[in-house]
Amino acid sequence: MEGTSRDKAADSIEELAAMIKCDPAVLRATFDRYSELVDKGVDEDFGKPSRFLHPINGPKYAALRLHPCVTVTFGGLETDVAARVLDTEGRPIPGLYAAGEVADTGMFGTEYPTCGTSIGGALFYGRIAGRVASGQSML
Structure with missing residues (x-):
């Protein structure tokens, strides 16, 4: 993943925040909240199924610029x-x-x-x- 202009990897969350021009306190709070949800085994924020909740403990932290799009809808x-x-x-x-x-x-x-x-x-x-x-x- 490393080496393209779309991806960044760092040894710490704060270093990654600087690389992606993000407020380090906000990124740290996001990681901390996610870790809390992983420990609970329930994604109270977005409803992600628990089988997809995995801890993020380093040793590297990465960010990838994405361009999401809708590929399917439900209901109708x-x-x-x-x-x-x-x-x-x-x-x-x-x-x-x-x-x-x-x-x-x-x-x-x-x-x-x-x-x-x-x-x-x-x-x-x-x-x-x-x-x-x-x-x-x-x-």
Whole structure:
């Protein structure tokens, strides 16, 4: 990781703070808070599953500049197996279909296993929605 303009590594949190132009007290407080949550075994701040809480004890501390983006969303409109959007009573709304991430297929539960896996559901339900909307059979 060391050696690019996007990453920094240091022997202390304070040294790392100087390298990334961050207030050392703020970075130290962030590390201390995270360590407290690791010790509790519960992420009270962000809800990270406990199996992902690991102590950060050095000997090196690193920072990496990231450019996050959204690759998937959860929730969306309730649909049936024919990709028809359901009203609040669970009845299909005539002429309204949904596929992909706007449809709540419940395919992943609460965790998204890997980037790109939602594409299959979008293609599958998109095809079904198109067929049903045009009066053809689902498959």
